[in-house]
Amino acid sequence: MIDTSIPSTQPSIEQLDTESNLIMGLIGGALAVLVSAVIWGAVTYFTEYQIGWMAIGVGYLVGIAVKFFGKGKTMIFGISSAGLALLGCALGNLLFYSGVIAREESAAFLEVFFFFLFSPAAAVELFTLAFDFMDILFYALAAYVGFSSTMEIKRVRK
Numbered sequence: 001m002i003d004t005s006i007p008s009t010q011p012s013i014e015q016l017d018t019e020s021n022l023i024m025g026l027i028g029g030a031l032a033v034l035v036s037a038v039i040w041g042a043v044t045y046f047t048e049y050q051i052g053w054m055a056i057g058v059g060y061l062v063g064i065a066v067k068f069f070g071k072g073k074t075m076i077f078g079i080s081s082a083g084l085a086l087l088g089c090a091l092g093n094l095l096f097y098s099g100v101i102a103r104e105e106s107a108a109f110l111e112v113f114f115f116f117l118f119s120p121a122a123a124v125e126l127f128t129l130a131f132d133f134m135d136i137l138f139y140a141l142a143a144y145v146g147f148s149s150t151m152e153i154k155r156v157r158k
Contacts, residue, residue, distance in 0.1 A: 036058040
């Protein structure tokens with residue numbers, strides 16, 4: 001007798017769930033944050049212009065890294081990617097601001113960067129002084145792209 005039943009996809013879904021690892025996703029995403037923040041800071045420093053494509057790049061790189069290393073497609077992976085993408089943009093801006101201040105004050109870049117990194121009050125004041133509406137737009141764009149590049153969004157055709 002021929003088996004005409006439809007094969008179940010349950011084992012492959014269970015296998016995917018057991019392979020997912022949020023910690024590995026966060027580690028991969030953190031590495032992507034560092035790489036993308038350095039690129040963001042360098043491009044912004046040398047062009048003296050914030051480019052929207054950089055925010056998209058940060059979000060996409062972080063989202064893909066979290067998805068690749070974490071092997072997960074649940075909501076926590078998407079939220080983690082969005083948060084890490086925001087962190088990447090903020091760190092990129094901190095690198096840019098540190099570079100500008102170091103150049104203007106004839107100080108060592110690392111000295112300025114670590115001052116702001118380990119002095120949260122000074123960093124908050126710096127971000128408050130340098131705040132622009134475009135920052136919100138870029139951060140939101142990076143978070144959205146980070147979230148959506150991690151999640152598999154199923155589109156329904158009508």
